[in-house]
Amino acid sequence: MAKLTFKTDKCKGCGLCVDACPKGLIKLANDKINQKGYHPAAITDESACVGCAACAMMCPDCIIKVER
Amino acid sequence: MAVVFDKPHALTDVPMHYCPGCTHGIVHRLVAEVIDELGIEGKTIGIAPVGCSVFAYNYFNCDMIEAAHGRAPAVATGVKRSDPENHVVFTYQGDGDLASIGMAETVHAAARNENITIIFINNAIYGMTGGQMAPTSLPGQVTQTSPYGRDTKHCGFPIKVCEMLSELEGPEYLERVTVSNVKNIVKAKKAIKKAFQNQIDGKGFSLVEVVSTCPTNWGMTPQNALKWLEENMLPYYPLGVYKDRSAKEETK
Ligand SMILES: Cc1ncc(C[n+]2csc(CCOP(=O)(O)OP(=O)(O)O)c2C)c(N)n1
Ligand code: SF4
Ligand code: SF4
Ligand code: SF4
Ligand SMILES: [Mg+2]
Secondary structure: OOOEOOOHHOOOOOOOOHHHOOOOOEEOOOOOOOOOOOEEEOOHHHHHOOOOOOHHHHOOOEEEEOOO | OOEOOOOOOEEEOOOOOOOOOOOOHHHHHHHHHHHHHHHOOHHEEEOOOOOOHHHHHHEOOHHHEOOOOOOOHHHHHHHHHHHHOOOOEEEEHHHHHHHHHHHHHHHHHHOOOOOOOEEEOOOOEOOOOOEEOOOOOOOOOOOOOOOOOOOOOHHOOOOOOHHOOOOOOOEOOOOEOOOHHHHHHHHHHHHHHHHHHHOOOOOOOEEEEEEEOOOHHHOOOHHHHHHHHHHHHHHHOEEEEEEEEEHHHHHH
């Protein structure tokens, strides 16, 4: 079990976390626009997340906090 | 539950102005993680350059000084020499800053084995000013000032900073890394930590070149920029340790 917390307001929607997840669990929310005008990243299925933090390490803006 | 990843303390909460997916943010974080791990935030002084990372002083929690274009190693020299025991001094510089207008400062600081740490962001372009050709732009690379691709007949060849400095007697440690994927990020952090530890141990000039992207001025998505980096920059700028005097002496 792992828990991800996104600073959604500050996300730039770059998608580097999407490509980094070995399990393909992160998607950009194409139906949402944050304060900065980007489609923010979010996790699709947290129960499948192994808490490896690959997504968080790839993020240039420290948007993702990972707990395990 | 334990926190396995979060923003390091040495980074402020100020949102970084970098373009989406720009690797400057990743390298800032690695430097901050190293400052946290070495417990040196209170005694570290960073020197920010001119270039996209000109606002680095807003992003690091340690003291920061803004240097004139290319002069960061000279400023770092003064700061470090004024109180060598109590300060850890690093510069953070782009390729236009470090390898063009600031090349003299870079070379002489290396030749003097100045006891400072240099984080060198090589994205093969002048990012801040809109994507002009840099001394590090690849042969054939299209930039604002080389719209038909860098022609080596009249623009010469890119400068390989680590290789060039490794010919000097002076420098202690030179390594080229990248942050193109998680594995490389782990290696990059190790090199940055060593470059700080060397200074603490009094070993001297330690430079880590980080092969980086500029998705905006390369005209690519962040993902394609990382791919372009791996396919085009890494063959020209091979990763690895170019000098490590202490390690060499140990094996003698
Ligand atoms: C004395 C002086 N000359 C030129 C400039 C214009 N200038 C600003 S940033 C820059 C180059 C930045 O490129 P680089 O160091 O590679 O940083 P990047 O933006 O790519 O991270 C130049 C030439 C300046 N600010 N000051
Ligand atoms: S922590 Fe690992 S498994 Fe979980 S979303 Fe991030 S990259 Fe995927
Ligand atoms: S890498 Fe960071 S900034 Fe980019 S989309 Fe993912 S969470 Fe947002
Ligand atoms: S212009 Fe290039 S180097 Fe500067 S912040 Fe944007 S992507 Fe990064
Ligand atoms: Mg540059």
